[in-house]
Amino acid sequence: MDEIRFLDAGEQGLVVEFGARIDPGINRRVHNAATLIAAARIPGILEVVPTYRSLLIYFDPLAISRRQLAESVRLLLEDTGGEAQTVTARVVEIPVAYGGEHGPDLAFVASHTGLSPEEVVAIHTSVPYLVYMLGFTPGFPYLGGMSERIAAPRLEQPRTAIPGGSVGIAGTQTGIYPVASPGGWRIIGRTPVKLFAPGAADPFLFAAGDYLQFKAVSAADYAAIAEQVASGVYEPVVRSATDKGGDAR
């Protein structure tokens, strides 16, 4: 197991680093630690940001010293063995209309990989993807675990505007653009589901540590779900990680 390192990130930032690799085991330790630290309610902590392989704890150094904070976190992780009591990972289903106007690059990915568009979709929807962290833009999930069989290079010339909800592939990464933005990923489909709804009571669909399962839907289903989303009645399909299927990442 990698040693935990405490690093400085400015006078208000303490990094707790669990490793230097993208690795599901390291990432699980990160999210466990984030859960434990949140539950411990250590005075002086302002915010905890879990990432692939480390946590950044923002704190007020006039309320708690860096040394005290590091010591509290170290003891907390030792006492609990670094395991949170209740880790209720969720698997959230994301309906996607693949190809056509919603996924202009599906044909490219198919020809690039030597597969049929149907095979690309089948592989893309075959496993749940771990949400390692969120970042880049509000609600953007960094996903891990996509098959190399459908890996495709980025566009040489990034598009200036990609609609929100677009599902893309870049190398062996896959993801969803939560809000409209420029981007160079190969767009293979689009989801009508909002990953970030700033006005909603629960504005974020995903939290780091969740799993995301893509599900292919017809254009008609897409339109029906889009209507439900627009009228605020759409409820995403969520199941617990214990019955997430074959992939244990």
Add this chain to the structure above:
Amino acid sequence: MITIVSAGLFTTVQDAGRWGFQAYGVPVAGAMDRYAYNLANILAGNPPGTACLEMTVTGDTIRFETDAYIAICGADMQPALDGKAAATWSAFPVTAGSTLSCGYAVRGCRTYLAVRGGIDVPVVLGSRSTYTRAAIGGLEGRKLKVGDKLAIGNSGPSDSRPLHLPGEYKPAAVSGEITLRVLPGPQQDHFTMAGIETLFSSPYTITDEADRMGCRLEGLKIEHADKADIVSDALPQGAIQVPGHGMPIIMMADRQTTGGYTKIGTVIGPDLALLAQAKPGDTVRLKRCSDEEAVAVLRKERELYEAASAWRASALSREQGPVRRFTMTVNGQSYDIEVREV
């Protein structure tokens, strides 16, 4: 209510920032120069964290539709009230129908306009700060334009006297060169000793690519020991990223929450106000500092806010004539009573 009669280059509503959602990829945003922002609120009699206007490089012309009490702090944008010069680092009343015009920032880069009661735009995820990239906060998540109308929050009775902040609370005069203190880390071990020495010994120039997200610097190349990329991790404000080209980028208020470039160090929070007031072409020197020193500087900043608040309270009470204080006991309960002439 206030109306934007002519729009500055980039004016947004900002407060102390959108904390608590970085784990969901939401940047903190908030005022770039937190010192000028906080002093503007103190002068206006607002609680900490009240929403202000942040004007960049050139300011707006604003018409007040109601009586108001305002404070202007930060860069000198030559403010004028109904054509008559108004002071910065000062607070004063304005009457309904009057017009405040701000021009080009002759010194500094950003000016904060605080209105007693605050700029009342909807709170999004706990903050009124504008984050334009995701179009949230402020007024429709964008910079202000001509014709925009902004509501002012309720504040109870306003003060009516002008206040001028004493010199001891004003930052040093802006020159073309600033020194920023840097706490090394978290990835200083990704650089050679020579690379770290370069950062702390040679001057850097602010490029044209300097905005609310980050400030790119140009100068001697900083040498990496190994790769310039890391597995993405969290990005605090002030973080100095050094990509493969070896030129530092200092991350500011609208920075993304995570990033994949090595971070050689972090500019300490209180010094970021200096960078927020610097302009392209200005020189930046980076100076190594210890955690103890950084915390001491932060403590001094907080003490200055307290002292400025105390100064304001006493300045107002002095101007309201003699005060009599006594203690009174009613039903066994003790009360401190203050009586002043009005």
